[in-house]
Amino acid sequence: MTPSVRPITPERLADELADRIAALPGTPWLRVAVDGAPAACPGALADALCEPLRLRGRPVLRVSAGDFLRPASLRLEYGRQDPDSYYDGWLDSGGLLREVLAPLDPGGSGRVLPSLRDAASDRATRAPYTELPPGGVLLLDGALLLGRWLPFELTVHLALTPGALVRRTPPEEHWTLPAYARYDAEAEPTGSADVVVRADDPRHPALVERPG
Template sequence: MLVTPLTPDRLAVEVVGLVDARPGRVRLAVDGPTPTHPEVLADRVAGDLRTRGRAAAVVVATDYLRPASVRFEHGREDPDELLDGWLDDAALRREVLGPAASTGRVLPRLWDAASDRAFRDGYIQLPPDGVVIVAGALLLGRGLPFDLAVHLRMGPGALARKLPEAERWTLPAHARYAAERDPAGTADLLVLADRPDRPAVRR
């Protein structure tokens, strides 16, 4: 096992290299708990891809949550429901991942969890070599058709220290995720992110 320390910018370049090695449209997952800031890496990767002339769209997983009446059926702080029931897998597959592999017509945002109503975004058209990047937590091991996956791993101790107090109830969900869905073992790129400003890639 080899661990390579990187800067956040160099990590983005590494991910871009994985994407560039694949022809056609690519569906990339950037998966990690809140303190690892997966959306930040997704935005960096998208920016680098665009400078190379390759269209890229970032979809944030929290814009594809199920309505509050479904998410909170067992309470607002149920870690099992967070892992198994918050993300609208079917909608993400229908509006983003399926079309990204066929027509290229994807919907960047679906559900505004804050207002508990649908966004009014229009569809965007990805070209034949376009990339859609889905960023968020607890994405892997649920049968979603990603072509590539990056997992930002934060150990249990670091996660417990860095999660905001209001989110500490999510810790059992992250523990179950690591144990049952093995994101570290299934991702194409495993990033050690106990210190997100000093990531390292484990090869």
Template structure:
């Protein structure tokens, strides 16, 4: 096992090259808790991939949450429901991941549900070309059977996550503990990034 410290710029380049080396459409998951900044990495990777000639749609998992009446059925601070029931897995498959697959139409919806307003977005669809890329960024994405072509897990150890998570999100910590224990994101990801300090990441390779 080798741990290699890298700069954020080098990490962006490494993730982008993983995708660029793969022909056809690619569905990439960037998985990590909010303090690990998966959406920031997604936007930077998208810029680099566009420079390399690939069309990219960045999708935030926060725009594919289930309606409040469903996701908050057991209260606003239920960590088990946060892990198991908040993400609209069916909506992600239907509107993003299946259409972006090799046999899909390429017609993807970047945003589905505005959780703050608790209503659907009115976004139009985006047509991906045959070599287009979807980058899905967010937390607790792996181990759900979603059809990703490759995945990157931004790991924060429990102590580091507890230090930096906001007070409003502290109730989610048990969900991240369960996620690590039950769904093995470290073992299933194509690339594991140690992100205790997002400005000073490291890549762990076997």
């Protein structure tokens, strides 16, 4: 059956997602990924989830994948505008797993490093570790997060049509567009994410509801 699409306000979207996250069973901590191209503003949705989750009694820790990029010497080895490097080699997946996600495994320490590297200065942030209390929720936003075997209890993908992606991506970043086309083809985020939100217009999102 074809999925249905339900228009929803941004506020209601945050409330419904917070309800779903707060109801997840099982582990001492919950790891939630909000995935999407920068043009889809995944950070804004992750930020919007913080207060609703706190109102539901869940401590929250916000982390951005953009603070876990590899050093420039590795990231830009093939130039500043190589879409394949952007797709495969910019995110320090190992650092993100080691410092953020693995400590929130069952039996983990709960001790998370909220940022690793400042991409602008290409220096370590020297951020202190933060302990997420049991029952807490990690909200991680970023691009190209799915299909990397990173452990999450819930994944949310903000989907853009190709036309909206082009319109909402600044011209100086259009070199990244082939990476997102490759991501759609290889990682299939609209099929693999637990929740898909159509985000062509951030003021009027729509929730994709799969049958069954």
